Amino acid sequence: xxxxxxxxxxxxxxxxxxxxxxxxxxxxxxxxxxxxxxGLGGETLAGGTRAATGLLWVVVVFTSMLALVxxxxxEREHGIWDGLLSTPADRSAIWAxxxxxxxxxxxxxxxxxxxxxxxxxxxxxxxxxIPVLVAALLLADLGVxxxxxxxxxxxxxVRAREVLLPVMFLPFMLPLVTVAxxxxxxxxxxxxxxLHTSQGLGFLALYDTxxxxxxxxxxxxxxxx
Amino acid sequence: MSSSDPAVRCDAVSRRYGERxxxxxxxxxxxxxxRVLLTGGxxxxxxxxxRMLATLLRPHEGTVTVAGHPLPREARRVRPLIGYLGHEPxxxxxxxxxxxxxxxxxxxxxxxxxxVEALELVGLERRRGGVASELSRGMRQRLALARAxxxxxxxxxxxxxxxxxxxxxxxxxxxxxxxxxxxxxISTHEPEWFAPLGVRSVQLAEGQLA
Numbered sequence: 001x002x003x004x005x006x007x008x009x010x011x012x013x014x015x016x017x018x019x020x021x022x023x024x025x026x027x028x029x030x031x032x033x034x035x036x037x038x039g040l041g042g043e044t045l046a047g048g049t050r051a052a053t054g055l056l057w058v059v060v061v062f063t064s065m066l067a068l069v070x071x072x073x074x075e076r077e078h079g080i081w082d083g084l085l086s087t088p089a090d091r092s093a094i095w096a097x098x099x100x101x102x103x104x105x106x107x108x109x110x111x112x113x114x115x116x117x118x119x120x121x122x123x124x125x126x127x128x129x130i131p132v133l134v135a136a137l138l139l140a141d142l143g144v145x146x147x148x149x150x151x152x153x154x155x156x157x158v159r160a161r162e163v164l165l166p167v168m169f170l171p172f173m174l175p176l177v178t179v180a181x182x183x184x185x186x187x188x189x190x191x192x193x194x195l196h197t198s199q200g201l202g203f204l205a206l207y208d209t210x211x212x213x214x215x216x217x218x219x220x221x222x223x224x225x
Numbered sequence: 226m227s228s229s230d231p232a233v234r235c236d237a238v239s240r241r242y243g244e245r246x247x248x249x250x251x252x253x254x255x256x257x258x259x260r261v262l263l264t265g266g267x268x269x270x271x272x273x274x275x276r277m278l279a280t281l282l283r284p285h286e287g288t289v290t291v292a293g294h295p296l297p298r299e300a301r302r303v304r305p306l307i308g309y310l311g312h313e314p315x316x317x318x319x320x321x322x323x324x325x326x327x328x329x330x331x332x333x334x335x336x337x338x339x340x341v342e343a344l345e346l347v348g349l350e351r352r353r354g355g356v357a358s359e360l361s362r363g364m365r366q367r368l369a370l371a372r373a374x375x376x377x378x379x380x381x382x383x384x385x386x387x388x389x390x391x392x393x394x395x396x397x398x399x400x401x402x403x404x405x406x407x408x409x410x411i412s413t414h415e416p417e418w419f420a421p422l423g424v425r426s427v428q429l430a431e432g433q434l435a
Contacts, residue, residue, distance in 0.1 A: 002331045003334075005331070006327065007332075009328075010324070010328050013319075013320065014317060017319050018319055074317055074318075078314075078315075079312070080315055080316070080317065082279070082315055083311070083316070084332065085280070086280060086281060087329065088301060089334075225283050
């Protein structure tokens with residue numbers, strides 16, 4: 001636990017001082033939302049709740065890609081893997097700290113994305129059920145962060161990692177985005193998606209559990225020679 | 226480790242990088258408390274051997290034991306016993322010297338108080354709050370030394386430790402090695418500098434013992 005706390009503190013301190021990742025993620029979210037909003041000629045997506053929520057989740061996934069491609073960048077660029085891996089610390093702590101930091105960065109970005117989504121794309125009078133939507137976003141962020149950190153560790157020693165990581169990561173996002181979009185649609189127009197809220201949240205929790213266990217168990221084999 | 230176990234034992238160890246044979250059937254035994262210099266030209270296999278003993282690389286052929294523990298099977302038991310200094314300082318450039326050592330103390334399960342001791346040992350106590358990227362090359366090497374000895378390891382694995390060190394840094398390194406009661410394997414291009422420490426030299430050439 002001490003190793004996990006120290007590694008997480010390190011990740012947060014480095015981001016606080018370097019401000020490399022979160023500003024880029026915020027700029028991407030803002031840019032994507034504004035671009036589509038003006039691309040649509042300033043209209044809300046009348047009758048297009050599913051399309052609007054689809055856009056929100058595509059932005060979530062691609063924002064997470066920004067964070068994941070930079071995962072373990074310092075360790076790679078400065079050879080710090082040798083330092084970390086020559087210590088007796090549990091390798092799972094490295095993964096868990098990275099996943100937690102990514103989760104926090106994603107949650108922070110969505111604190112900006114959600115109001116923009118509401119403002120730009122939802123028809124007047126329509127508002128999502130905030131507790132369910134926030135729960136869905138946080139559960140999805142957790143899954144993205146845990147799976148993404150495992151795959152980022154896997155890709156860290158590969159030369160073409162910027163290409164390989166999305167190729168490995170995006171197929172795993174398909175079930176998550178499919179359920180998350182239906183769940184989000186339901187928070188805006190109840191009982192239109194055919195998916196019960198508890199079913200959707202339950203699926204996201206199961207997804208998190210599976211990739212949490214996989215990350216915890218496999219990270220050692222992913223980063224060691 | 227029982228009293229009869231060598232600190233390091235390599236039996237016909239080989240390691241490849243793709244087609245290139247970096248270590249070719251190297252056999253070596255180092256007794257507890259012994260200091261061994263690994264010498265040889267660039268690409269001789271010194272770094273590969275040290276990284277293997279630091280549990281970072283696994284042998285492709287042959288057997289390696291450290292303190293009686295075979296690698297890589299018992300790497301978890303070996304890691305608390307070793308202090309590894311690599312070519313790179315292995316510290317985060319955006320963290321201060323103190324923060325880097327606090328991180329490594331946590332990873333080694335060492336008391337936080339060791340951070341101050343380690344900084345004093347290498348003469349960096351007044352640079353504790355200095356960001357690593359703003360330290361000079363020599364200062365970063367001192368920080369790397371502090372990181373390697375922070376948890377008081379039994380076996381030091383030092384890859385060209387004199388690199389970038391000024392006279393004061395070199396004297397501190399000499400003092401550190403003189404007071405170290407455990408084993409040390411040191412790769413270097415300056416064997417004469419280490420001679421007063423009573424070392425045994427082992428020369429590698431193109432992956433083989435010369």
